Amino acid sequence: KLVSKMANAVGSSKVDLTRPFTVIVEGNIGSGKTTFLNHFNKYDNVAMFAEPIEMWRNCNGYNLLDLMYKDTAKWSFTFQSYVQLTMLRQHTYKTSHPVKLMERSIYSARYCFVEKMARDGLMPTPSVAVIDKWFKYITENEDVGVDLIVYLRTFPEVVYERILKRNRSEERTVPFEYIKALHVMHEDWLYNKKTHSCPAPVIVLDANLDKSVIEEEYEKYEPHILNKLP
Ligand code: DCP
Numbered sequence: 189k190l191v192s193k194m195a196n197a198v199g200s201s202k203v204d205l206t207r208p209f210t211v212i213v214e215g216n217i218g219s220g221k222t223t224f225l226n227h228f229n230k231y232d233n234v235a236m237f238a239e240p241i242e243m244w245r246n247c248n249g250y251n252l253l254d255l256m257y258k259d260t261a262k263w264s265f266t267f268q269s270y271v272q273l274t275m276l277r278q279h280t281y282k283t284s285h286p287v288k289l290m291e292r293s294i295y296s297a298r299y300c301f302v303e304k305m306a307r308d309g310l311m312p313t314p315s316v317a318v319i320d321k322w323f324k325y326i327t328e329n330e331d332v333g334v335d336l337i338v339y340l341r342t343f344p345e346v347v348y349e350r351i352l353k354r355n356r357s358e359e360r361t362v363p364f365e366y367i368k369a370l371h372v373m374h375e376d377w378l379y380n381k382k383t384h385s386c387p388a389p390v391i392v393l394d395a396n397l398d399k400s401v402i403e404e405e406y407e408k409y410e411p412h413i414l415n416k417l418p
Pocket of ligand 1: 215216217218219220221222223239241253271292296297298301302359
């Protein structure tokens with residue numbers, strides 16, 4: 189259903205409307221972004237854009253996600269360049285739906301992941317400069333605007349456990365230290381608001397809750413997300 193909805197959203201590109209109310213869902217690896225998107229799949233007025241992870245896993249037959257984890261210093265730039273392209277595509281897909289819900293964004297790619305790689309010296313400064321030139325060009329010339337950010341806030345311990353449990357093959361080598369550091373990147377950007385500017389207001393959800401009760405947390409914020417505040 190998710191796929192067909194996406195296809196509908198993409199297929200309607202001829203309907204040239206102004207940007208829909210655009211919501212991006214952010215949070216650490218394993219914070220439950222996919223579950224969050226699935227919850228909103230039942231609404232016909234929402235166009236869903238799941239993360240293009242399958243594209244990262246197969247770029248002309250190359251699994252860039254896997255290469256990036258296996259040898260980050262060698263492949264970080266290649267991987268993040270492709271992430272930036274796929275995110276640009278998600279942001280600029282036209283849709284006639286009044287609400288657009290996206291898993292992640294070009295912003296978290298730059299402000300959390302590229303930032304972390306740069307700080308660790310795992311992406312050389314000239315490569316960061318190229319990513320930034322593209323980022324600046326895109327944000328100044330393309331409509332990658334956002335109206336609301338949903339931050340799925342978690343404890344690093346909780347998501348680390350989920351990552352171990354789901355056992356995604358590329359993520360087998362991810363150390364707890366990396367998850368803790370990514371947590372800080374998200375916190376400083378979206379919660380403490382001390383590193384990069386937020387492209388939209390932020391709603392913070394407690395995403396530590398178990399799947400069985402998290403739906404209630406989602407429902408609390410539905411009017412915000414569906415742009416139906418009185
Ligand atoms: N990733 C990355 N750089 C980015 C975006 C993602 O290195 N700019 C990596 C981190 C993960 C994988 O891609 O290994 C997918 O990460 P996400 O956190 O975006 O997606 P999840 O599937 O973990 O989300 P969730 O579990 O919250 O549904």
